[in-house]
Amino acid sequence: MQRILLVEDDKTIALGLSYSLEKEGYEVMLCHDAASALREARSRRFDLAILDVSLPDGSGYDICRAIKAGSDTPVIFLTVYNEESDVVTGLDMGADDYVAKPFRLRELLSRVRTVLRRGGGGEKDEISIGGLTVNTRQAKVTKNGAEVPLTALEYRLLLTFAMNRGQLLTRGQLLEDTWDIGGDFVNDNTLTVYIKRLREKIEDDPQNPVYIRTVRGLGYRMGE
Incomplete structure (x- = not known):
């Protein structure tokens, strides 16, 4: 227990x-x-x-x-x-x-x-995915050595993806695990906005993402 x-x-x-x-x-x-x-x-x-x-x-x-x-x-x-x-x-x-x-x-x-x-699960201090590195001790993200400025909710969303790399995450799972710091819940439309913002910060080409990939009709999967 x-x-x-x-x-x-x-x-x-x-x-x-x-x-x-x-x-x-x-x-x-x-x-x-x-x-x-x-x-x-x-x-x-x-x-x-x-x-x-x-x-x-x-x-x-x-x-x-x-x-x-x-x-x-x-x-x-x-x-x-x-x-x-x-x-x-x-x-x-x-x-x-x-x-x-x-x-x-x-x-x-x-x-x-x-x-x-x-x-x-024995979480590591750092999670590396391609050129991205998530430092869980310092709650910081770098891409090719340069720090990526993220809001608290963007960081939480990315960490959820990183901890479940390669696994399909439905929008329902992301909505449940991504809780707004202010005490309000992220609704479906807001989740779409946050994923778009996160892609703009971590992807070389946000229109053709390689880190956060859409699985049409099902959800998202972290690749690379």
Whole structure:
């Protein structure tokens, strides 16, 4: 059974989320403050940590630093903040995802499954696909050695493709796994726009893509 450290000071949210995670088959250690979370993080191993950023006695960032100092445990930040600077701060210290409140439970559970699946698969620090390199530690993408500037959602979309290279991904799968940082869901039309923008940034010829290929009537596949 996979063990999750859940740190959330809002007891209503915490109890509801803890219950839902346990119903999904996870073992949950629930903490409402930074002090107790740090004790748990230092005394036992967890498969995932879900950390509220704003806590009564500290910050989820402090807990993340403590966790990352001693292990590769994946971290998801859970917070009311959704400014780009907050997202960058979390990603820079090694967070695997960043979910803003209010959130829809089904999509948060999907993010949990995705992060655990990546962690369990022995995710590498770098994923190379042709001339593209995705650095998962720094959340940076380079093409032929030059950095490709991506938004948080564009990066998440590309990472989803990279982690499933060669596999067909339906639009439904992409919509489920690509959740807007601000707490809204990406609809079908928005997904089309983001794939177009991503192609414009990573493809030599966006009209004839070699990285993100369309499988007509079914979805997309990452090639090269």
